[in-house]
Structure formats: C-alpha cells, structure tokens
Amino acid sequence: MSRLKTREEYEKTFAFRFFRWLSGSKDPYVDEVEMQAQKETVIPEETIIERMRESEMIRDKVYDEEQNKAARIFHKIYVTAAILFCVILVSVLLITVSFLPPTGNADNPVNNVVSERYIENGLQETGALNIVSGMILTYRAFDTFGETNVLFIATCCVMILLMVDDAILKKQEAQNDRRFEPKNDAILQGTAFVLCPIIFIFGIYVILNGHLSPGGGFSGGSIIGAGLILYVAAFGFKKTQRFFDEQVYKIAKITALCMYGLIGTYFYMTGANGIENHIPLGIPGHILSSGIILPINVCVGLEVACTMYAFYALFRRGGL
Amino acid sequence: MEFVRNFPCISIMLCLFAGIISSGLRGRAAMRVNTALLVINTVLNAFTLVYTLASGTSYVYVMGKFPAPWGNEIRAGVLEALLALFFCIIMLLSLLGGRHKLVEEVEESKIYLYYVLTDLLLSSLLALVYTNDMFTAYVFVEINTISACGLIMIRQNGRTIEAAVRYMIMSLLGSGMLLLGLCMLYDLTGHLLMSNMKESVALIVAEGQYTLPLIVSIVLMSVGLCIKSALFPFHAWLPDAYGYSTVSSAAILSSLVSKGYIFLLIKIIYRVIGFDIYHDTRIIDVLFLFGLMGMIFGSTSAIKENDIRRMIAFSSVAQIGYIYMGFGMGTQAGMTASIFHILSHAATKSLLFIAAIGLTDVSGGSRKFIELTGSGYRNKWAGVAFTVGALSMVGVPLFSGFISKLLFSQAAVLNHTKMLPALIVLGISTILNAIYFMKTVIRIYTPVGETAYPSMTFKDMPVYAAVLAAFIVLNIILGISSQPVVDMIQQGLAMFS
Numbered sequence: 021m022s023r024l025k026t027r028e029e030y031e032k033t034f035a036f037r038f039f040r041w042l043s044g045s046k047d048p049y050v051d052e053v054e055m056q057a058q059k060e061t062v063i064p065e066e067t068i069i070e071r072m073r074e075s076e077m078i079r080d081k082v083y084d085e086e087q088n089k090a091a092r093i094f095h096k097i098y099v100t101a102a103i104l105f106c107v108i109l110v111s112v113l114l115i116t117v118s119f120l121p122p123t124g125n126a127d128n129p130v131n132n133v134v135s136e137r138y139i140e141n142g143l144q145e146t147g148a149l150n151i152v153s154g155m156i157l158t159y160r161a162f163d164t165f166g167e168t169n170v171l172f173i174a175t176c177c178v179m180i181l182l183m184v185d186d187a188i189l190k191k192q193e194a195q196n197d198r199r200f201e202p203k204n205d206a207i208l209q210g211t212a213f214v215l216c217p218i219i220f221i222f223g224i225y226v227i228l229n230g231h232l233s234p235g236g237g238f239s240g241g242s243i244i245g246a247g248l249i250l251y252v253a254a255f256g257f258k259k260t261q262r263f264f265d266e267q268v269y270k271i272a273k274i275t276a277l278c279m280y281g282l283i284g285t286y287f288y289m290t291g292a293n294g295i296e297n298h299i300p301l302g303i304p305g306h307i308l309s310s311g312i313i314l315p316i317n318v319c320v321g322l323e324v325a326c327t328m329y330a331f332y333a334l335f336r337r338g339g340l
Numbered sequence: 341m342e343f344v345r346n347f348p349c350i351s352i353m354l355c356l357f358a359g360i361i362s363s364g365l366r367g368r369a370a371m372r373v374n375t376a377l378l379v380i381n382t383v384l385n386a387f388t389l390v391y392t393l394a395s396g397t398s399y400v401y402v403m404g405k406f407p408a409p410w411g412n413e414i415r416a417g418v419l420e421a422l423l424a425l426f427f428c429i430i431m432l433l434s435l436l437g438g439r440h441k442l443v444e445e446v447e448e449s450k451i452y453l454y455y456v457l458t459d460l461l462l463s464s465l466l467a468l469v470y471t472n473d474m475f476t477a478y479v480f481v482e483i484n485t486i487s488a489c490g491l492i493m494i495r496q497n498g499r500t501i502e503a504a505v506r507y508m509i510m511s512l513l514g515s516g517m518l519l520l521g522l523c524m525l526y527d528l529t530g531h532l533l534m535s536n537m538k539e540s541v542a543l544i545v546a547e548g549q550y551t552l553p554l555i556v557s558i559v560l561m562s563v564g565l566c567i568k569s570a571l572f573p574f575h576a577w578l579p580d581a582y583g584y585s586t587v588s589s590a591a592i593l594s595s596l597v598s599k600g601y602i603f604l605l606i607k608i609i610y611r612v613i614g615f616d617i618y619h620d621t622r623i624i625d626v627l628f629l630f631g632l633m634g635m636i637f638g639s640t641s642a643i644k645e646n647d648i649r650r651m652i653a654f655s656s657v658a659q660i661g662y663i664y665m666g667f668g669m670g671t672q673a674g675m676t677a678s679i680f681h682i683l684s685h686a687a688t689k690s691l692l693f694i695a696a697i698g699l700t701d702v703s704g705g706s707r708k709f710i711e712l713t714g715s716g717y718r719n720k721w722a723g724v725a726f727t728v729g730a731l732s733m734v735g736v737p738l739f740s741g742f743i744s745k746l747l748f749s750q751a752a753v754l755n756h757t758k759m760l761p762a763l764i765v766l767g768i769s770t771i772l773n774a775i776y777f778m779k780t781v782i783r784i785y786t787p788v789g790e791t792a793y794p795s796m797t798f799k800d801m802p803v804y805a806a807v808l809a810a811f812i813v814l815n816i817i818l819g820i821s822s823q824p825v826v827d828m829i830q831q832g833l834a835m836f837s
Contacts, residue, residue: 116556173359285353
C-alpha cells in the first residue's frame with residue numbers, strides 16, 4: 021500500500037534531490053542553476069525606421085536624376101534609343117508593306133487554288149452557307165480546337181492569379197461586395213430585366229445560325245457572356261449563383277470542350293484513315309445541316325460564354 | 341494505313357483531353373492523370389520513332405477529310421518522333437522530381453491548375469514538333485506562351501509575379517513578330533502549309549520580285565523565335581523566371597519550352613524557307629554572332645551570381661548560345677550538333693535544377709553559396725547528381741555535354757570562315773563553364789564541422805532519388821552511345837528537305 025506524500029515532504033527526501041541533480045537543474049557545487057527563456061533580440065522601432073530612411077535616402081540619391089548625373093545621362097540615352105528603335109522598326113515595316121503585292125489584285129499569290137476550292141466547293145463539301153464557318157470549323161478544325169484551348173488556358177491562368185479561397189470570399193461578401201458599384205439600382209435592374217432575355221436569345225440565335233449567316237460560336241458566345249455580365253452587374257452574384265455557380269461553370273466548360281474534342285478526334289481519325297464518317301451534311305440552308313459545324317459551334321459558344329463571364333467574375337471578386 | 345501512323349495525332353489529342361478533364365479534378369487525381377498521360381505519351385512516341393526508323397521515311401497525317409493545302413496536316417519523321425519522345429521523358433522526370441516542392445510552394449486549392457497547365461504545355465510542345473502547318477504552329481505557340489506564364493506565377497510571391505510579367509511581355513513581343521512575319525509570308529506565297537510555302541518561296545527567289553518582303557519576313561520570324569528562346573541580347577527575362585519559379589517549372593521551362601521554339605525555327609529553316617535560301621540571307625551570321633556573345637556573357641553573368649538557381653539559369657543563356665552558334669555555322673554538321681545539344685542540354689539542365697533543390701533543402705532553404713557548403717554530404721544523391729550535371733555541362737568525357745562540344749568543334753573545323761572564332765569562343769566558354777560549375781561542386785563538397793541542418797537519405801525521398809538516378813543514366817546513355825542518336829538526327833534532317 022502506497023501513501024502519497026505531500027509536496028513539502030517529498031522535497032525533503034533523497035530521491036527528490038538525486039533526480040534534481042540528475043536533470044541538471046541543481047549544481048552540487050554552485051547551488052541552483054536558474055533556467056530562463058532566452059531573450060528575443062528586440063530591435064527598437066526607431067532603428068528600423070532609421071535604417072529605412074537611410075536606405076531610402078541612398079536609393080533616392082542613386083536613382084534621383086538631379087543628384088546622379090550618370091543616371092540622367094543613361095535615362096536620356098535609354099529614351100532616345102527606345103524611340104529610335106521604334107521609329108526604325110515602324111519605317112522598316114511600312115517600307116516592306118509598300119513592297120507587298122497590292123490589295124485586290126487578281127494576280128496576287130493569295131488568290132490561288134486554296135481559296136478557289138474554299139469558295140467554289142465549300143458549300144458542297146461542308147454544307148455551310150457561311151464559308152468562313154465552313155473553313156474554320158471543317159477544313160481547319162484542328163486550328164480552331166487549339167484556339168478554343170487558348171481561351172481555356174487563359175481562364176486557368178487568371179484563376180491562378182486572382183482566385184480567392186471560399187472562406188475569404190464569404191468574408192468579403194459579408195463586408196460589402198459592391199463598394200464601387202450601385203446597389204439595387206432601379207434603372208439598371210429595369211433595363212437588365214428587359215434586355216437580358218433578348219441578349220440571351222440573340223446569342224443563341226447567332227450560335228445556332230453560325231453555318232447559315234454571319235456569326236458562329238465565338239461571336240454568339242461573347243454575346244451570351246455579355247448578357248451574363250449585365251445580369252450580374254444588375255442583380256448581384258447571389259442571384260446569378262442560383263443558375264450559374266462554379267459547379268455549373270465547370271460542368272459546362274468541360275462538357276463543351278470534351279464534346280468538341282471527341283467530335284474533332286472522330287473527324288480527324290476517320291478522315292485520315294480514309295474511313296467514311298457518319299455525320300450527315302444535310303440540305304444546305306436548313307438549320308440541321310452542315311455536319312460537324314453546328315455541334316462544334318454550340319460547344320465553342322458555351323466555352324466562350326463561360327470564359328467571358330469567368331473573366332468578369334474573377335476580376336471583380338476573385339471567384340465565380 | 342498502319343495504325344501506328346495515328347499515334348502523333350492521338351498523343352496531341354490525349355494531352356488536350358487530359359488538360360480539359362483535369363480542370364474538374366482535385367489535386368491528387370489531376371496528378372495521377374498527368375503521370376499516366378506522360379507515360380502513355382512516352383510509349384506512343386516511342387512506337388512512332390520505331391516505326392519511322394523501320395520504314396525509313398516520314399509521312400504526313402491529314403487532320404480531317406480534306407488533304408493539304410486545304411486542311412490541317414501533321415508530319416512525323418525520325419527527328420520529330422525522337423524529340424517528342426525525349427520531351428515526354430524529360431517532362432515526366434522533371435514533374436516527378438519536383439513534386440514534393442510543388443506541394444509546399446503552391447496553394448493546395450490550385451495544384452490541379454498546375455497539372456492542367458503542364459498537360460496543355462505538353463500538347464503544345466508535341467504540336468510544335470509535329471506540325472506541318474505554320475498557322476497551327478502559331479496557335480500552339482500561343483498556348484505554349486500562356487501556359488509557361490502560368491507555370492512561373494503559380495508559386496505566388498512577388499518575384500515570380502514580376503518574372504511572369506517580364507516573361508509575358510518579352511514572349512508576346514516574340515509572338516507578335518512571328519505573327520507579322522507569318523502574315524507577310526502568307527501574303528507572298530498564299531499558303532500556310534510548310535511544303536507548299538517552300539515551293540512558293542523558291543519561286544519568289546527565282547523571280548526576284550518580292551525579295552525585300554521575303555527577307556523582312558524571315559528576319560521577323562527568326563528574331564521572334566530568338567526572343568522567345570532567350571538568345572543573348574533578349575535574355576533579361578530569363579534568370580528571374582527560372583530562378584524563382586517552383587523547381588519543376590524551372591526544369592520544364594529551361595529544358596523544354598525554349599527548345600520547342602528552337603525546333604520550330606529549325607522547321608522554318610528547313611521546311612518553309614529552305615536551307616540554302618536561309619543561308620544566303622546572311623541572317624545566319626547574325627545568329628552566329630549573337631550565339632558567340634551569349635556563350636561568353638551568359639557564363640560571365642553566371643560567375644557573378646551568388647544564388648545557385650540563378651547561376652544555373654544564366655548558364656542556360658550560354659547553352660542557348662551554343663545552339664545558335666551551331667545554326668550559324670550554316671552547315672549540316674552544325675545543325676546536327678545543335679540538335680544534339682538540344683537533347684543533351686535538356687537532359688542536363690533539368691537534372692541540375694532538380695539536384696539543386698535537393699541541396700538547398702538541406703541548407704535551410706537558402707540558395708546562397710555560403711549556406712550550401714558541405715551540402716553534398718548531407719544529401720548524397722543530390723550532390724552526386726549535381727556533380728554529374730556540372731561535369732556534363734563543362735564537357736567531360738562519359739557525359740552528354742562532351743559529345744555536343746565534340747560535334748560543335750567538328751562542325752567548326754569543317755567551316756573555313758567561322759572556324760577560328762567558333763573554336764576560340766568554344767574554348768573560352770568551356771573554361772568559364774568550368775569556373776562556375778567546379779566552384780559550386782567544390783563548395784558543396786567542402787566539409788563543415790558541426791551543422792544545424794538535417795541530412796537526407798534514400799528513405800526520406802525515394803521518388804526524388806530515383807528521378808535523379810534516371811537523369812544520370814539518361815545523361816550517361818547520351819554520352820556513351822551517342823552515335824545512334826547522331827545517326828537518327830542526321831537521318832531526320834535528311835527527311836526534312
């Protein structure tokens with residue numbers, strides 16, 4: 021049966037003294053060693069300010085053109101050289117342009133078999149009344165896929181730079197989302213109420229008629245994106261997030277690009293291997309015609325609209 | 341048509357798909373997709389290389405129903421397949437080697453974006469290598485530029501943002517010049533496909549009507565690509581971009597991105613303008629001169645550096661100078677040496693960057709030389725790897741750098757007018773290389789007594805050590821069995837024209 025000793029009694033025992041000696045807190049020759057936390061070296065604020073002032077003064081003297089003669093001369097030479105370089109480059113380019121084939125001349129090298137086939141056989145081969153759409157989305161579909169990916173990667177880079185964590189975003193929202201913009205502006209909201217549906221419908225019209233009339237995925241997508249931006253500006257992010265939040269954005273973007281990629285891969289592989297592809301060209305002039313152009317236009321339109329809106333949202337508050 | 345012929349197209353499309361899908365994944369899943377993609381691409385491109393070697397010819401692959409010059413086209417030969425294979429391997433190793441730093445240095449919510457960027461960067465590199473169409477090349481140059489900016493700034497501190505802004509300005513200037521030159525050339529030839537352009541250019545030179553615009557467009561394209569690949573007077577963006585970005589980015593940027601542009605320039609020289617016409621324009625002499633200056637000034641700047649990462653970055657300027665000097669010889673031998681140096685520099689520079697990070701990690705994260713003293717003992721793998729890289733850069737036999745220096749001097753001897761300057765500068769540059777690399781090696785193997793820094797063994801970093809070993813093996817393979825590689829390069833160049 022053990023008995024607990026009180027602290028005072030325990031301190032008188034041999035064991036206590038022995039362990040104290042063992043742990044080094046008691047020196048048998050020089051009494052107790054005091055254990056103290058090391059002091060942090062505190063640099064007084066005045067010295068920091070003093071140093072900053074000194075370095076600022078030195079910097080000012082080095083870079084101040086009135087003090088430093090060498091800097092002044094260098095700056096002058098630098099400016100002159102830059103202007104000279106620009107003038108020379110501009111004049112070289114202008115002179116070169118004057119040597120290029122004159123615009124509109126029938127004998128120009130540009131008017132060759134390539135454009136001839138685009139213009140003469142474009143309708144039969146692509147089924148699109150709009151030759152430009154036929155050219156960029158059928159003849160040169162690979163380039164356009166690359167171009168769409170440029171937009172995609174541009175949003176990725178802006179996200180790296182401006183995307184803020186959700187927690188910080190919520191805090192900012194609680195403070196005030198619209199420091200520089202009108203809140204619940206009646207005129208803006210009224211206009212947006214009337215205009216937004218029209219803009220969306222017009223954008224969809226431009227995308228769906230890309231193969232029949234001027235327009236297509238890029239132009240129609242930017243129209244829809246502009247409509248989304250107007251809606252956000254008028255009604256705020258909370259209302260927009262009911263139908264377009266980050267999840268929807270991601271799904272829309274990935275589906276659009278993957279669809280384009282799949283259609284494109286199917287088209288490239290069948291074409292290159294000499295296999296007939298089963299995409300019907302339809303009757304030129306009908307809305308459901310022209311093979312791969314219509315679905316690709318829809319995909320490009322979605323991607324462009326998402327990109328436009330994402331740029332706006334990221335620059336405005338750092339999140340979708 | 342054999343199924344193998346589809347592989348270049350499949351590998352480019354796979355990269356794009358992987359990038360798109362990764363944008364919806366979380367960090368670890370995106371990393372797995374990326375690694376799988378790189379492994380698959382390595383296999384695909386190896387098959388392409390074997391196929392082109394066996395068949396002995398190059399082939400064009402029509403992207404779609406419509407043949408060139410109406411549709412898009414890619415082209416695969418020995419040289420293209422070799423470079424694509426090499427790019428995939430280096431990228432895989434660089435990403436594996438820098439993964440632990442990536443987790444530390446990049447915000448967790450943004451790591452998936454890093455893999456999106458690298459996937460798309462790989463797609464653009466492969467497209468630049470395989471393309472047979474100038475506009476496709478331009479589109480993928482854009483992707484390359486934007487993703488490279490992203491790779492620099494994803495580690496967010498002030499210096500990387502500044503470096504990314506500088507990189508962006510210089511790189512966009514280069515893209516703009518490339519685009520201007522391309523527009524002029526299109527106006528003169530009416531084609532965007534490389535082989536058709538070459539025929540038209542030959543016709544223009546024969547007729548002599550549009551000589552001035554032709555020369556200006558060649559100059560614009562060359563200067564644009566020189567700016568983008570950091571040839572000497574345009575290298576101001578380079579040290580910060582390579583020195584402060586996360587280590588995988590630095591390795592990828594220095595060994596792959598700039599090489600992609602150089603390879604595009606080679607394609608332009610051989611497949612668009614024609615080697616003889618390019619040679620006659622005398623631009624080649626300017627490239628030669630800038631290359632020589634880069635070899636000297638890059639090395640002297642590296643000697644002055646007190647920061648190991650920036651020192652390696654400045655060394656890149658010198659090595660890019662070597663490549664352009666090879667261009668400037670204006671002979672087939674010079675070009676072969678340049679292409680071999682592209683491979684050898686890619687293998688060595690990424691090794692140096694990855695090894696340097698191991699050394700700084702065991703020195704309290706400091707990159708100053710004074711702190712690095714003795715770090716070769718604390719992290720033995722990184723120390724050995726850095727030494728191998730340094731010896732290779734200096735040009736010691738057994739390593740890849742020796743072979744490229746040998747090829748450069750052989751090429752110089754064959755060229756009567758440029759032999760003397762080339763050989764002298766090659767000698768000086770080798771000595772300067774030795775000064776700053778051997779200084780570092782001696783520094784990391786100088787014993788220090790007591791040190792507060794921890795040591796690292798194989799158990800702490802198995803992936804990292806394996807990557808370093810793979811890099812060393814790659815380097816020694818290039819150094820010992822260089823002849824097959826050189827034969828492949830020559831065969832590929834013969835297919836170009």
